Amino acid sequence: MSERGLAPDPAGQRPIATRDSVWIEELTWMEVRDALASGKKTVIVPTGGVEQNGPYVAAGKHNLILRATAEAIARKLGDALVAPIIPFVPEGQIDPPTSHMRYPSTISLEESTYQALLKDIARSLHAHGFRNVIFIGDSKNNQDGMNIVAKQLDDLWRTSGDRALFVPEYYDWDDRSRWLRARGFQEVDEGIHDELSVESIIMAVDPTAIRLAERQAAGRDSINRVKLAPPDSIAKTGRELVQHIADVTVAAIQRQLQSQR
Template sequence: MKRTVLATILAVGLTAPATAQQQVDMELMTYPEIAAAMQTGKTTVLIYSGGTEQRGPHAVLGGHTLIARRASVEIARQLGNALVAPVLPFSIAGGHLNPKWPGSVNLPGPVFSAVNEAVVDSMVVNGFKSIVLMGDHGGGQRELEDLAKRLDQKYAAKASHVYFCGDLYAKTHDDVDGWVKEHGLPPATHGGIHDTSLLMFLGGDSYVRRDKLVAGDSPVPPGQQPDSTKPRVDNGVTGDPRPATSEFGKLFFDIQVRNAVAQIRSLIASAPKAAQ
C-alpha cells in the first residue's frame, strides 16, 4: 500500500511541471511561468473582450465572458505560440440596458477602446510581439478593428504587431447562421439557438435555465422594419432558443475556434518577420 501511495505521489510530481508548461491563461500563471513561456516562443497574446448583458430569461448574463474564457484558451493552445490575457468582462452593450432586464453593463465606445488600448500598451511593455484583439459581442467589433489599425502603426517601430481577429465573430455567425438554416432550425440573433447551445455545451444547467426556455421576437432581416401589427414578445430574446442542445454548442464552439485560429495564423504569417 505504501509503495502504491509513493508511486502515486511521484507520478503527480512528475506531471506537475508539464501541466504548468501547458498553461496558457495568464491569470493562472506566475510571472516566471509567463517569462518561460515567452522564451520558448509564446510571444503572441490574445486580448479577448467578453461582455455582461441580458440574454433572455434562460441564460446567465456573463455568457459572452464565459464563452470567451474557454474559447481563448482553446485558440491559444491550437496556435501553439500564444498566451491569453485576462478576458475583459464588459463591452458596448447599451442596447440591452433596460430596467425590465436588470444586470447588463455598458461601456461607451470611447471607454471600451481606451480600456483595450491600455491592455495592449501593457502587453507591448511585457514584451509580446503579436497582439490580437477580438470580441465575443457584436458591440465593439468596429472599435476593435479601428484600434488595431491605429496601434499597429504606433508600435511598428518597437517590432510589435497588433491585429484584429474579426472572423471570430463575423465569419462564425455567418457559418452558424448558414448551418442553422440548412438544418431547418429557427434563425436567431440574440439569446437564441446559437448562444444558448454554446452555453449548454460549456456549462450545462449552471449557465442555462432549461425551464425558462421561451421564444422571443423574430429576427428582422437587414434593411427591414419589425411588423408593427404584430405584438412584441419583448423578453430580451431575438429568435427561439428551445431547439438548442449541447451537441449543437460543441459544433458552434469548434467553428468559432477554427475560424479564429485560421485568421490569426494568416495575419501573423503576412506580417514582417521582425513583428512575429
C-alpha cells in the first residue's frame, strides 16, 4: 500500500507551529486536536443567514457580523474555538414564498432541516471532545431552533458534566441600539431592514459589503439619517460595538455554565 493510502496517526506529532486562529475551518486537524488537549473545550456554533437587507447591504450581512463578533467572544472566553458559521437558516416559507423569501438572494431552510443541521454539527463537535457547545445566532428566525436543540442536547449531556447552551443575550437589538444612543447616535427608522449597528460593524469588517464607495458617489452614505462619516470613525464605533457584544455574551455564557437548569 502506498503512503497516500495510509490513514494518518491520530496521535502523530504536529510537524509545524500552530496558527493563531480561533476558527476551526482555518486550522488543521492537528491544530484542533492540540487545542483541545491544551484546554480549549468550548466551541461556539454561530448561525447567520442569507437574506435581503435593504438596498445597500450584502445578503450575507449576518455572516459578516459574526466574523467579528464570534471571534471576539471566543478570544474573550479564552478556552474556545469557533465552528464554521452556518449561513443557511429559516428565512420564511419557500413555496409560496413568505417573509424574506419574497426577495431574491434569500436562501431558506425548513425549521426541521435547520434543527437537524444544528444537532448533527453539535454532536460532531462533542464527539471530538468539546465539552461546551454554545449556540449564538445573529438573526431573529434562528433563535427558536437553537433553543430547542440546545435543550435537547443539554438534557443528554449534563449527566457527564458537558453542556449545550443557547445564548439569547447575544442577539439583543434593543441593547445594541441603546449602546449607540448612549454614544450620541440618534437613528430614525427608515423602514428598509437596515440600521447603524449593522453597518458600523460591517464597515469594520468589509466596507464594500455596505457599498460605501457607491453610496458616497450617489450621495446615499447615511443610514436611518446617520451619516456614515468619517468612515474611520464609524468603523471604530463598529469595533467597539463588537467588543460590547462580546462582553454581554461572555457574561451570559458564564452565568449559564454556572447555573443548574
